[in-house]
Amino acid sequence: MLDPEVKQELRGLPKGLAEIVGRHLAAAGLLIDAEPELALEHARYARTKAARVGVVREAAGLTAYFAGEWAEALSELRAARRMTGNGHFAIMADCERALGRPERALDLAKESQGSVTDPDEAVELRIVAAGARRDMGQLDAAVVALQGDDLDPKRKDPWSARLFYAYADNLAAAGRTEEAVTWFLNAAQADDDNETDAAERAFDLSPQD
Numbered sequence: 001m002l003d004p005e006v007k008q009e010l011r012g013l014p015k016g017l018a019e020i021v022g023r024h025l026a027a028a029g030l031l032i033d034a035e036p037e038l039a040l041e042h043a044r045y046a047r048t049k050a051a052r053v054g055v056v057r058e059a060a061g062l063t064a065y066f067a068g069e070w071a072e073a074l075s076e077l078r079a080a081r082r083m084t085g086n087g088h089f090a091i092m093a094d095c096e097r098a099l100g101r102p103e104r105a106l107d108l109a110k111e112s113q114g115s116v117t118d119p120d121e122a123v124e125l126r127i128v129a130a131g132a133r134r135d136m137g138q139l140d141a142a143v144v145a146l147q148g149d150d151l152d153p154k155r156k157d158p159w160s161a162r163l164f165y166a167y168a169d170n171l172a173a174a175g176r177t178e179e180a181v182t183w184f185l186n187a188a189q190a191d192d193d194n195e196t197d198a199a200e201r202a203f204d205l206s207p208q209d
Contacts, residue, residue, distance in 0.1 A: 002026055009054060012053070013050055013053065017049060025043070028059055032066050040066075043062075046059065052083075057076050058077065058080035060072075061074075070099050093125060093132070094131075102135040105129065105132040119159070123162065139170070151163060153186040161192075162187075162196070165198050168180045168183035168184040184199070184205070188202065
């Protein structure tokens with residue numbers, strides 16, 4: 001139930017301890033979406049047994065994030081980054097936003113330039129950075145932060161629905177309602193898994209007879 005990379009890192013522990021830690025990490029992975037608080041309990045227990053293992057700290061950070069424990073998530077992901085090199089910049093920046101520190105979120109976004117090679121994470125980081133701009137009242141800058149070659153309704157990348165939705169949401173916040181409706185509709189078109197309420201947002205913003 002664990003990724004091969006995780007199993008490889010746990011091999012540095014005594015066999016019995018590795019099995020215990022592995023079971024708790026597997027439980028955290030299974031529960032993180034449906035019961036994040038319980039997932040965090042498992043990850044915290046694993047951390048008490050193997051705090052010097054990078055993937056354990058990473059799991060603790062991710063589960064803390066999904067459980068809404070922003071400061072804990074940030075601390076654990078920083079530790080994991082020192083140990084493994086894995087950045088999780090978008091999640092860390094989002095934690096800074098949640099803690100009321102949008103400037104630090106933007107600093108992390110700048111720091112990560114050139115380090116984030118996964119396009120999905122790069123898009124998430126742009127969305128978080130736009131949110132930080134919006135937190136600071138920089139509504140036009142938030143819109144600009146999301147613009148790029150992939151902001152194209154003809155494209156249907158795995159992240160297109162999230163990107164289009166975020167762009168529409170920031171357009172709406174900036175008072176550009178007509179454009180926002182168009183992009184919410186673009187998001188709905190790209191959202192094959194119905195993960196957003198883009199169609200409803202478009203309807204709500206459209207003039208009603």
